[in-house]
Structures are given as C-alpha cells and as structure tokens.
Amino acid sequence: MSTACDHDHDHHDHHLDAHGVEARLAEARKLCEAQGERMTAPRQRTLELILSQNAPMKAYDVIDRFHPDGAAKPPTVYRALGFLEQMGLIHRIESLNAFVACQGHEHDHDHPEPHSAAFLLCECCGQSEEVMLDLGSIDRKAAASGFKVRRITLEAKGLCKACQ
C-alpha cells in the first residue's frame, strides 16, 4: 500500500499460517459437501491463495500465483471466485476490485452462508476487517422510499489502529 508512513505494516491481525489455512479449507470442504456442492481443485486453490493473504487480493494476483509455474487463465479464476462468493466463503470488495476471505467465523455465524457484510479498509497498510452490519437502519431508510433491499455493500476507508 502507500508507504507515505513510517510505521511498519506487519500487524497482520488476520494472517493465517499453513495450519490455519488448511483448517479453513477443511471447513470449506465440509460446507460444500453439506450443500451438495463440489470443492474442486481450482476452487480450492483459489480459496487457499485468498486465505493465505492477509489483505484483500486482486483477481489477477490469484491468476498469477495459481500455478507454481506460469499463470492460470482468467475464466478459471473468475469462475472460482464467483462460486466461492456464492458459498459465502469470500467477499468481493467493490471499491478495491479485490476479494477477501469471509471472517464471519470470528463473529460466531460459524456456518458461512452468503451475507452482506461491512468492511473497514485501511488505506495505509491495505488490511481489511469484516464487521457485523446493522442492516436495520438502512432497511428502514429504504422502506421509506418503498425500496426493497436485497444486498448491501458497505466499505469504510480510513486508517486502522496501527496506521494512525
């Protein structure tokens, strides 16, 4: 990220080590099985790369790192991203054109499922935090216009605790 700052960016709050990643992959496989969906190789590889990252990851970074040698073809990865998002395993961050693993398990809804979430996005270190969203006030605001909300994108840009 922009390094117009003197502090380091090693405060990887959500970084998972290899064991952590494998644990999350196992959960994901279980979820897919429970839903009658298939956790295929490209899907798992895509999720693995995103889990290994401590910040939202660009689709083309996944593409570039997909194979030990050489890149994947874009449709391979974009299809996997679409699937993972539908399963509620990852979220797309619209304002960054990037994808991040769902952190819902840190808030209790332990069985991932598609959901709207709010994100705190640090403009200095690039890390993101998923926070639970109070849809109520937005729904009420919308209802006042007769609008029926299906899905909410809420992304707050600013500075995380470590970067201020």
Added chain:
Amino acid sequence: MSTACDHDHDHHDHHLDAHGVEARLAEARKLCEAQGERMTAPRQRTLELILSQNAPMKAYDVIDRFHPDGAAKPPTVYRALGFLEQMGLIHRIESLNAFVACQGHEHDHDHPEPHSAAFLLCECCGQSEEVMLDLGSIDRKAAASGFKVRRITLEAKGLCKACQ
C-alpha cells in the same frame, strides 16, 4: 437494465429536462467560482451528460457521447470525473463502475461539497436514489476497533417501488 419484468421503466423520478440541466450547471459554475476552481468545457460537458441521464452513467458512455461526432479520449473524461467528484457534484458508484449526479440538493445541503452518501440502486430499472447517511453507527463500530473512518461507500441493491 435486465428486462425480466413486465412493467415499464419510465418512472424517471430524477430526470431533468433541458432547463433543469441548465439550472444545475449554473449552480455548478457558481460553486466552482466560489471555490476558486475552474468549470472548464470538458468538465461542464461531462457534468451535463451525467445530469441529463436519469441513472448512473458509465464513463465510457460519457466518452462516447462527449462530442456530437466521435468519442472523447478517456483521460479527458476521467480527469473531468475526478474533478467533479472532488467538488461534490457527482458520486462514483463502486458496485456499478458508474457515476451519478449528487442529489444532495433534494435533501437540503444546498451547497454541494464532498460527502459520503448512501445509494439505493434498483437492479431492474437501473435508477439510483441518494439517501442521507447516518454515519454514527458505522463510526462507532469502527471506533471499537480503533479504526478511523475517512470515507464510506454504502450501496444497497434491490428493487425500487415501481419495479417490485
């Protein structure tokens, strides 16, 4: 927009006629003057096109319609869009890669200035409504993590009153 619906999409709540557009352009010129900024030809033309549209407009639609004959060059339009956004005259809709005129004047803050806003985006007819945002609850949520919010993107997708 997707026309998997039988109703028409002519409920143009925010559509401005030629006089309305000119009035808004005049306000914009006044605002720029007051701020010591210059409302140049490409900036005004870009704003005119966005005001004339009754829904968020893609950058490349502005580019295509910029000249009566032939298109503008992308940097011309992207620079104008950046300026207009900084002036608070338009908003970027992240989830659509599109731009819409600020409707703040319909809510009273009559002197446009850069601000976070919330949008209700109809997935059927494509129209958008800008609603005032209660930043409070988001700020509090962020503060609990020590996060300092600078700017908020809030986009609710769903169906407007006329499209349900």
Added chain:
DNA sequence: TGCGCAACTGTTATGTAATAACATAATTCA
C-alpha cells in the same frame, strides 16, 4: 455397465474500465 445429462474446466478471443507518460495550451500573477 455404460448411456445421457448436467456441471465443471480448458482455451481462445474479446470486451470493458482506467491510467501512465509526455507534449501542448491556457491562466494567473509578479
């Protein structure tokens, strides 16, 4: 068992969105 369908992947090509880099022109102000 192997046929037939549905879901998924591979591959090529293309479409869409945005910016880098540098040259030229207009505006401001001393």
Added chain:
DNA sequence: TGAATTATGTTATTACATAACAGTTGCGCA
C-alpha cells in the same frame, strides 16, 4: 512579458472481466 501553475490533447498501455465453444468429469439411471 515571462515564469509558474493548472488544465488539456494525445498515444500507448495496463488492469479488470466475460463471451463463446470445445472438451471433460461426475453421477444417476436404464
């Protein structure tokens, strides 16, 4: 006027995402 600043013109490139179709895999059922 002339230098500094701001804005535009222009060419090229980079970044992001999907269309279209061929081939493969998994799976239920005759």
